[in-house]
Amino acid sequence: MNVTNAIEVTGVEKHFGAGASAARALRGANIRVPFGSITMLVGPSGCGKTTLLSIIAGLLKPTSGNVSVLDRDIFAMSDSEQVEFRRKNLGFIFQQYNLLPSLSAAENAAVGLLAAQVDRRIAVKRASEALKSLGLEQKLDSLPRTLSGGQQQRVAVARALVHEPRIVLCDEPTAALDGKSGRAVMEMMSAIAVRDDRAVLIVTHDSRIFDFAHQIVHMEDGQITQIEDRRAAAISN
Amino acid sequence: MFFVALRMLTFDTAKYLGLIFTVAFSTFLISQQASVFASLMTRTTSQIRDVSDASVWVAHPEHRYIDEIKPMPESALTEVRGIEGVKWAVRLYRGLSRAKAADGTFRTCITMGVDDATLVGLPRKMVLGNVESLHLPDAIFLDRFGYSYFFPGQDFKLGAELELNDRRARVAGIIDSSAPFVTFPVIYTRYSLALTYAGQERNTLSLILAHPEDDVTPEELATRIHEKTSLTAMSSEAFAWQTIWFYVKNTGIPVNFGVIIVVGILVGTVVAAQTLYLFTLDNLKQYAALKAIGVKNSVLASMVLLQSSVVGAIGFGFGAALCVSFFFFTKDMPHLRGFITHYEILGGTAALMAVIVIGASALSVQRVVGLEPATVFR
Numbered sequence: 045m046n047v048t049n050a051i052e053v054t055g056v057e058k059h060f061g062a063g064a065s066a067a068r069a070l071r072g073a074n075i076r077v078p079f080g081s082i083t084m085l086v087g088p089s090g091c092g093k094t095t096l097l098s099i100i101a102g103l104l105k106p107t108s109g110n111v112s113v114l115d116r117d118i119f120a121m122s123d124s125e126q127v128e129f130r131r132k133n134l135g136f137i138f139q140q141y142n143l144l145p146s147l148s149a150a151e152n153a154a155v156g157l158l159a160a161q162v163d164r165r166i167a168v169k170r171a172s173e174a175l176k177s178l179g180l181e182q183k184l185d186s187l188p189r190t191l192s193g194g195q196q197q198r199v200a201v202a203r204a205l206v207h208e209p210r211i212v213l214c215d216e217p218t219a220a221l222d223g224k225s226g227r228a229v230m231e232m233m234s235a236i237a238v239r240d241d242r243a244v245l246i247v248t249h250d251s252r253i254f255d256f257a258h259q260i261v262h263m264e265d266g267q268i269t270q271i272e273d274r275r276a277a278a279i280s281n
Numbered sequence: 282m283f284f285v286a287l288r289m290l291t292f293d294t295a296k297y298l299g300l301i302f303t304v305a306f307s308t309f310l311i312s313q314q315a316s317v318f319a320s321l322m323t324r325t326t327s328q329i330r331d332v333s334d335a336s337v338w339v340a341h342p343e344h345r346y347i348d349e350i351k352p353m354p355e356s357a358l359t360e361v362r363g364i365e366g367v368k369w370a371v372r373l374y375r376g377l378s379r380a381k382a383a384d385g386t387f388r389t390c391i392t393m394g395v396d397d398a399t400l401v402g403l404p405r406k407m408v409l410g411n412v413e414s415l416h417l418p419d420a421i422f423l424d425r426f427g428y429s430y431f432f433p434g435q436d437f438k439l440g441a442e443l444e445l446n447d448r449r450a451r452v453a454g455i456i457d458s459s460a461p462f463v464t465f466p467v468i469y470t471r472y473s474l475a476l477t478y479a480g481q482e483r484n485t486l487s488l489i490l491a492h493p494e495d496d497v498t499p500e501e502l503a504t505r506i507h508e509k510t511s512l513t514a515m516s517s518e519a520f521a522w523q524t525i526w527f528y529v530k531n532t533g534i535p536v537n538f539g540v541i542i543v544v545g546i547l548v549g550t551v552v553a554a555q556t557l558y559l560f561t562l563d564n565l566k567q568y569a570a571l572k573a574i575g576v577k578n579s580v581l582a583s584m585v586l587l588q589s590s591v592v593g594a595i596g597f598g599f600g601a602a603l604c605v606s607f608f609f610f611t612k613d614m615p616h617l618r619g620f621i622t623h624y625e626i627l628g629g630t631a632a633l634m635a636v637i638v639i640g641a642s643a644l645s646v647q648r649v650v651g652l653e654p655a656t657v658f659r
Contacts, residue, residue, distance in 0.1 A: 098655035103573055124577065131575020142570035146292030147285065158282055159576040203574075 049112075050211050050243035051077035051100055056109030058095050058266075069095045070106070071266040077211075081275070082234065082244040082256055087263035093247040094215060096263070100245065101134060101213050102126045114210060131159055135204030139216035141196045143188040143203075149175060149195075150184040153202035160207060174202040178232055194225030201232055214246040218253055230256045282576060286584035289564055290591060296560065297592075303556045304596020304634060305603065307549025312604045312622070312630040314545050318538040320620040325528050326521035327459035327619065328375065328393065328467075331404040335490035336499040338520040339370070339506055340513045346527035347520070348462075350375055352484035353512065360510045361489050366502050370491035371396035374475040380468065381444045382431040390427065390466045392445075394475025394487075402490055403456070403469055409437045410454030415471060420453035421445075426615045427466025428455055445478040460619025462528075546633065553596075553634070554641040557589050561645035565652060573654035582646040589645070593638035601627050 058070040069092045077083045085093045098104035099111055102118040111118055114133055118126055135156070143152045153171035158164065172184050178198045188196055197217060204212050212233070218226030230253045233244060246257075254260060262270040291297050323330075329338070329347060339361055341351040361370045374394030381387050395402035400415055408425050415422060425437065432441055441452045450470070458467045470478070476485050491514075493502040499516035506514035515523065529535045561568075568581055604622055611617040 101573070101655075103653065103655040127572075127575055127577050130573075134575075136573055138570070142566065144285065144289065144567050144570070146288040151285075151288075155285070155571065156574055158285065159571070159574055159580070164284065 048078055049076045050079050050114060051075070051245065052110075052112040053096070053100065054110045054112075056096070056099060056111060057107045058092070058099060058104070059107045069266050070099075070109075072109070073263075073266070073268055075261050075268060075271070077243050077245050078259070079243050080238060080240045081258035082238060082246065083259040083261060084254065084257040085245065085247045085261050085263060086249065086254075087269075089249075091263045092266040093263055095266075097213055097215060097245065097247050101136070102130055131156065132207075133210050135207070135209035135212040137197070137200050137204045137212065137214040137217045139219050141188070141200045141220075143196055143199055145188050148185045148187060149180060149191065149199045152188065152199050153206055155203055156207040171202060171206050174206045175199065178202055192225075193220050194222070194228065197221055197225070197229050198232070201229060210242050212242070212244045214244065214248075216248055216250070217246060218248065218250045223252055226250060226253055282571075282580050282584055283587055285571075286587045287591065289567065289584075290560075290588045296563075300556055300560060300592045301596045301599060304553050304593055304638075305599035307545075307553045307637075308597045308600025308630055308634055309603045309607075310545040311542070311549050311633065312601060312626050313607060314538065314542050315626045315630070316604065316608065316623045317620055318535070318542065319623045319626060321462070321534065321538075322525045322528060324460050324619045325462040325524050327461045328391070329517055329521045329524065331459050332373075332402050332490060332517065333405055334401045335371070335492050336517055337491040337493065337503050337506070337514055338517060339489035339491060339503075339510075340487075340520075342511055342513050344513060346524040347375070348524070349527075350487045353486045353489070354484050355486055357486060357510065357512060358489055361491055361506055361512070361514075364502075364505055364509050366494050366497035366505055368492045368494045369399075369401075370489050371399055371401045372472045372486055373402050373488040373490050374472050374479070374485065375487040376475070376479045377465070378445050378468070378478045380431070380450070380466070383442060386431050388427070388430055388466050390445075390468045391461055392468045392470065392475055392478055394470055394472035396490075397471045397473050400471075404458045406457035408455040408457050410439050412454070414439075414453040415469070417451070417453050419449050419451045419474070420470065421450045421474075422454040422456045422469040423452050424458040424467040425455050426460075426464070426618060427468065428452070429615065430466050448477055450474075450478070464616055464618075550633075550637050553637050554644075557592060557638065557641035558644050560588070561585055561648060565648065566656070568649045569652050569654050569656045572649075572652060578650045581649050585645045585649055586639075586642045589638045589642040593634055597631055597634045601630070 053073055053075045056070050056073045060067045060069055073096055085096065087093055095104065099106050100113065105119060118129060121129060150168050150172045153175055154167035157167035157170060175184055178201060180195060180198055183191060183195060218229055221229065234256055238244060258275050260272040260274065261268055341353045343351045358370060358372060361367060376392050377389055378392045379387065380390045393402065400412060403412060414420060428437060431443060437455050439452060443450045456469060461467060493499055503514040503516055506512060571581065608620055608622045611620065
């Protein structure tokens with residue numbers, strides 16, 4: 045079977061609470077994230093972007109609908125299978141970086157490998173190489189609090205990519221960065237994460253980085269309102 | 282991931298030391314107070330424990346504990362000696378007498394009169410002098426703390442004199458007796474001499490010390506003596522426990538100490554458990570990130586347990602060391618002698634701290650396992 049989409053979301057609903065007071069965060073969301081692309085999920089605050097991202101990551105269970113990631117229904121998996129699947133195939137970049145303050149940059153970047161029980165020395169060595177490729181060779185032993193926002197986000201990028209996941213999920217990765225740092229992070233993402241067997245899904249408000257998207261999915265009130273295929277647009281132009 | 286857990290634990294030095302201090306404080310509070318209580322109760326049996334030669338104690342049926350003795354007639358000794366299974370039986374006098382030093386220093390003393398011929402009943406630890414010198418005229422043995430009461434600042438020396446009931450008594454030996462419940466000086470002398478130091482009473486035989494034949498246990502012998510003579514007879518251990526229970530039932534000491542110990546346990550448990558739990562809550566965001574990245578719940582639970590165990594072990598170590606140090610440095614203070622660390626109590630405290638650590642870990646693990654990793658996106 046030739047699978048072209050890394051992620052397929054069909055008719056996903058998510059309600060918080062029950063009865064008349066239930067909040068409908070997602071109302072039948074449908075999206076497809078093709079391999080070899082960067083897809084951006086955009087829309088006003090509270091429209092359900094982060095909820096959708098959490099569901100795709102398997103961190104939040106939908107009320108109804110289907111979610112297929114790498115051609116697998118993640119909510120049909122047991123909890124431990126889900127954790128294993130996430131650890132192997134997904135990389136995360138968070139808005140607040142979520143680096144562990146007690147670990148050095150190299151150790152932080154190695155956390156994904158450590159979780160996979162890779163030997164500590166090997167994990168840190170591989171993470172250090174990833175950090176060097178992101179221009180942080182001078183900061184391998186630095187603690188997060190001594191790094192700038194841009195540097196911390198690069199450590200987070202290294203952490204997300206060091207175990208070579210097939211899908212990278214990002215939540216506002218450039219929101220806390222200045223324009224230059226934000227673009228630098230996105231250039232790295234484009235260079236490292238976008239390959240034929242990989243995909244990147246980014247939740248963002250930051251219009252400065254829209255240029256990097258191959259597909260932009262617009263959301264409003266828990267619904268997908270528009271999907272812009274930028275590749276197709278580029279070809280037709 | 283264990284090194285990550287340890288780094289998380291030790292990263293904030295102030296918080297880490299705070300956790301250690303909390304567990305150490307709780308350990309100290311519980312073990313020190315419980316040891317003080319146990320030591321105080323043990324002190325009530327000091328004269329019983331100091332007799333190592335005999336294993337059965339015989340007393341008047343109306344006695345209640347060692348400090349409240351009703352003397353028996355001399356014929357009681359003959360009766361006891363006649364019972365099958367008694368290897369030997371000797372007299373023991375116990376009473377209070379007033380002693381005065383040459384400079385007028387006055388103290389009430391516990392006076393023990395041991396069998397004139399055999400000297401059975403003497404404590405075996407001599408600080409100065411030898412056991413045989415108790416046969417000398419007017420000879421008494423004084424315990425080392427009693428010596429310091431009567432002759433403060435003076436080196437131990439034989440030949441010093443005291444006046445007991447207007448009679449001369451010469452210090453012929455200095456002994457290391459166990460600390461009594463009330464810190465009276467303890468005098469040992471021959472039975473016949475003890476009677477001259479005491480006021481005259483019709484009956485003077487305070488206690489009888491007996492020892493069984495080789496094939497008879499102390500308990501069996503005590504039963505036989507009681508059945509044949511109607512006197513109270515019990516093994517040394519049972520006699521000591523009778524005294525302890527007298528204090529437990531008839532004084533406010535156990536209630537007051539019990540309250541302090543229970544409060545100590547409650548405060549220790551609540552403070553230590555809460556601090557450990559709050560430490561995990563402080564790190565929930567980090568655990569959520571690890572969970573999202575793909576760290577299994579079992580690994581996160583192990584991390585929490587490791588952190589709690591390290592804090593528990595180090596904190597207990599410091600608390601126990603503090604408790605042992607307290608008793609070590611106060612052991613030579615006259616009013617605090619006999620107060621020691623009871624290692625059974627330290628063992629119990631260790632078990633309690635382990636329960637606290639495991640309980641706090643269980644609560645923390647529950648939070649971490651139930652944590653929604655999606656919170657990292659909020």
